[in-house]
Amino acid sequence: MIRTTSLSCLALVLSFVSTLSGQDAAATKQADRTPPPVIAEIDAAMQTFVDQGTLSGAVTLVGHQGKIIHLGAVGLADIEKQKEMRPFTMFSIASMTKPIVATAVMILQDEGKLNVDDKVSNYIPAFKDVKLKDGSAPEREITIKDAITHTSGLAGDQVFQQSLEEAVNELAERPLAFQPGTKWQYSPGLNVAGRIIEIVSGQPLQEFLQERIFGPCQMTSTTFFPDQKQQRRIATLYGPSEDGKSLVAVGNRISDPADVTAPNPSGGLFATARDMFRFYQMVLNQGKLRKQRIVSADAVAQMTSPQTGDLETGFTPGNCWGLGWCIVRQPQGVTEMLSPGTFGHGGAFGTQGWVDPKTETIYVLMIQRTKMGNSDGSDVRKAFQQAASNAVQ
Known part of the structure; x- marks a missing residue:
């Protein structure tokens, strides 16, 4: 009788725990589905460049103290098809690939x-x-x-x-x-x-990155080799028309998403803004995400500290280089709103990511635009970063 009663109690406890676990899982799933907030001032800043014909569209993300506080999409991912830009749109991130490989x-x-x-x-x-x-x-x-x-x-x-x-x-x-x-x-x-x-x-690069970084960080849309379903989510790359009055679709000379034959560690990845946030948050967390260790805190410190001495580096003044990362040493111009020690990387098609450890802020700009001059110093980046910085102050 005692044994039967004990077993019955154990069953009730297990059932209760299972119910709670199921509720927690459901709550987590629901939280993932909840649309993140949109900061109107950031979307408005990006919409200005769409209205001017500088960009077809943009996805912007701001993370602050571990949470996404803004994820906005404006304009079009494809002008000809009138396909709207979405938060889950994928982009060719070009040289934003480099810190991941590092x-x-x-x-x-x-x-x-x-x-x-x-x-x-x-x-x-x-x-x-x-x-x-x-x-x-x-x-x-x-x-x-x-x-x-x-x-x-x-x-x-x-x-x-x-x-x-x-x-x-x-x-x-x-x-x-x-x-x-x-x-x-x-x-x-x-x-x-x-x-x-x-x-x-002993592994292909994509396999190693998937196993050691993308999988643990839940970067489900980051790859060198987008499948057909993912290809439909990739924003079209645009450049200026001959007269400079409109945008025309151009080929991706770094990595054609429909014909990738080998991984390009310098610039071949495709990703979403949210995936890049997860990667940056892991680095901001000293190499951990969701209690899972990806890389050591010592390695993060080495990567994100100056490694180039007094050498003149980068494409905008005031920067130095870590291991695969650009580091803001003296904020100025396009980086004036960032803290000293902020680290990140841009891409040839205008994309940019920054991690500001002092303010615990992550900035992600996703666009697809060629021939912007020095994209590292572009007005688009400055406008986004200023609007985002204003939002977290």
């Missing part, structure tokens, strides 16, 4: 499988014999750190058509533009880092 490098360093001070030739022997333009050998070999801080001397285009392995071996045949570590010059160094990730992990 984070993957740091995951492997955490595991003792490599060190950023290692010579690249330890993993890719072709780099043992790299030469300078005059045919002489450099004073020292290129390191992984050189590759991901753009101080390697590697020159030329970051875009390639062959496999990643073939592209990186071809890079080793190019003459270096300068002695490693002596200058900063934007380079295809992250392609080298991406290939090292494949060699060290």
Whole structure:
């Protein structure tokens, strides 16, 4: 009798716990479905550029103290089809790919499988014999750190058509533009880092990123290889017409979503604003998201602290470089509303992400526009960042 009663009580307790768990899961699911708030001033700032014909549309996101406080979409994802821009629209994020690949490098360093001070030739022997333009050998070999801080001397285009392995071996045949570590010059160094990730992990780059970053961070729409369903969600890339009075659709020279043959670690990812928020929040949390450790706090500190000394870096004044990240050292101009120590990266098609650790604010701008001059210093970025900064003050 006592045993029967005990079992009955246990069953009731388990049933109650199960009910609570189900309610918690349902509440979480419902919370995920709840539309995030929209800050009218941010949407209005972006709508101005749509009305002017500068942009077809934009998706903007602001995170503050761990929560999304704004996720807005204005304009069109496709002008010809009159397809509205949506919060879940996917974008070619171009060089916003770089910090993600750099984070993957740091995951492997955490595991003792490599060190950023290692010579690249330890993993890719072709780099043992790299030469300078005059045919002489450099004073020292290129390191992984050189590759991901753009101080390697590697020159030329970051875009390639062959496999990643073939592209990186071809890079080793190019003459270096300068002695490693002596200058900063934007380079295809992250392609080298991406290939090292494949060699060290024994996995294709997409598979490693999916397993170690995208999956744990629930970045469900981030990929080098968008499937047909995802391709329909990608915003069309636009450039100015010949007379400059309208926008015309143009091809994606970095990564054609319908014909991707190899991952481009320098700029090949497609993603949503919300996915990028999750990645940035993980880094802001010192390498953790939802109690899951992705990368060590020490690795995050190393990535997001200056690594380029007094070298002049970046495309706007006042910046320096970490490991794969641009860091705002002296806010000014387009970055004047950000705190010193803010880190992030932009993309060739106008996208931008910033993480301001002082104010715990995340900024994500998603647009698809070519030929904006220096997109890092564009009026679009400044207007978004100023409106977003005003909203959290």
